Amino acid sequence: MLTINGGRLLARLQSFAEIGGTAKGGVNRQALTEGDRRARKLLAELAVARGFEVFQDPVANLFLWRKGHDATLPPLLIGSHLDTQPAGGRFDGALGTLSAFEVLESLEDQDVQCERSVVVVSWTNEEGCRFSPGCMGSMAFSEGMIPANWGDKVATDGAGFAEELALTIASLPEVAMLPLGFPIDAYLEVHIEQGPSLEAAGIPIGVVKGIQGTRWLDVTVAGQTAHAGTTGLAWRRDPLHALTAALSSLYAAVMPGDPDARFTIGRISAEPGSVNAIPEEVRCTVDIRHPDPGRLDEIEELVKSRIGQEAESHGCRAQFSRVFDMPPCVFSEPLREVIKDAAAVCKVESMPMLSGAFHDALFVNRIAPAGMIFVPCRDGLSHNEAEHVEPSGIIVGCEVLGQATLSLLEGRFSVADQSD
Known part of the structure; x- marks a missing residue:
């Protein structure tokens, strides 16, 4: 098993929640705002401090790269997003991004040698509340292009998309640019369920079958x-x-x-x-x-x-x-088995479930096998400042992500296995 540092992860979640923190304990860090730029900068600084390479692309997706031995192999991508709703919680998106970064740091802590690179991604504008549609970053990545009509989009606060995107990219001048879209082996994302099913069932891990x-x-x-x-x-x-x-x-x-x-x-x-x-x-x-x-x-x-x-x-x-x-999507069945087996190795129960909300994994699933791990949130409440995940649930979700990541790196899953 990959041993994660639970205290470090909880502390990171707290520090990121302070960027755009609200009086009611939530977070207002909408996409391509100054708060979003501050969060991206902090994540990039943390990555550089650990010796990881940092890149961004033309839609401001941020990539933290831990190199493997074989640069010809497509990397394993793990992550989520950092933007929030106007009165959002501190876990929607940030939990997945920072859990992925904790896995990356734990691989480094334990000097796990990998043939394949592991890359943490923070996708741009998953929420879609300031600029529509949501999941802009993962959508553009999967299509290999930014739709022409996005340049004319105007935010709910009157800001132009093209101008805010340019400011966001320019806020990290030291970060090298990548072309939009590159081959990946698979994608994993941890996210809060945003519904009551896991909590009601008393089960700590949801293995997501697909997205409606x-x-x-x-x-x-x-x-x-x-x-x-x-x-x-x-x-x-x-x-x-x-x-x-x-x-x-x-x-x-x-x-x-x-x-x-x-x-x-x-x-x-x-x-x-x-x-x-x-x-x-x-x-x-x-x-x-x-x-x-x-x-x-x-x-x-x-x-x-x-x-x-x-x-x-x-x-x-x-x-x-x-x-x-x-359209609805169905996630890779072999990859779902990897997540289910990872939960078993971590000695926690899991259950299959459908996602009622759409996520970046839906768009990545169009170009590579994708999988999602859900963890319970209190009363199923999300997009709300009172959003809450128990510390134990945070750590378990990250542990399962870590074990699934190890399984993929050890070759227990191959794109050739795909039958969906």
Whole structure:
């Protein structure tokens, strides 16, 4: 077994939580902000102090490289992300990145000789809350290019993506640049579950089978603004009435009728936004998720049908735009077995599970075998300043990552084994 330094890992999590720390104990370190740049700089400094090489790429993914003996072998990639939600917790993303770095340091501490290089990655903008879409870094890495339309994106705070990306890259002038995307042998990521299943079952390790598909829709319902006090029901073309009626029926139909489905309205707005005027236009976002792509199609059509019908019945018109479409993915079965066996070596129980949230591993899985290790979080709470993982759970997750890493380095897994 690889012996990790649990105290060091816990201390590192604390020090990174102080970058963007909030009064309620959470972290606000959104992608490509000054806080994000400070976290990247600290991670790079820690890597250099241990003698690891540090690189970044054109989308600001950060790579910490422990060289193996054979430079011709594709490296093993382990890591996660450092950016957070505006009122996020201290473990979402950072736990995986710093656990991976602890594995890298432990390999160095114990002078583990490796034929293959091991590389820790911190992906750019996994959260997608400041710039959409999420998982920009892993998406660009897997595609080998930055989509042209990203250059025109504007953050929720008005900052331009191209400018913030350039500032982030320039903040580490001493770090060498790599081309976007390079061959890897496999990818492993530790993450908090962000749900209650592991805690409820009393099981410390989740072996992630795959990630459900996600679609985001932008919905606009247009009506007619009019005086709130003088316009009777027969003369109203109220888009908010139409939208809320449709949403009420969707809330009653989608998730109650399918336990694997997820339906969420994250944003809603009305214009002109006057207290004494019927809105002229209302907008909302729709987030739908399901592990079956066919059901995703069905739910999307149901959303469009219900909102469209209610809009028409209220004398309004509805428009829909699909702004994000991520198909479901299934992780490598042999790699899942490596993680399961690693948990057994560490003498902890594990269980297979599906991820309800999308992660960087989904995009890496398109170019190499990828696997994820989940650890429990209290009450399943995440994207929240109260997010919490027990120290013992943090250490166990890192130990399993370390053992799985050793198994891969010792050749117990090969890309040739893939049957998925």
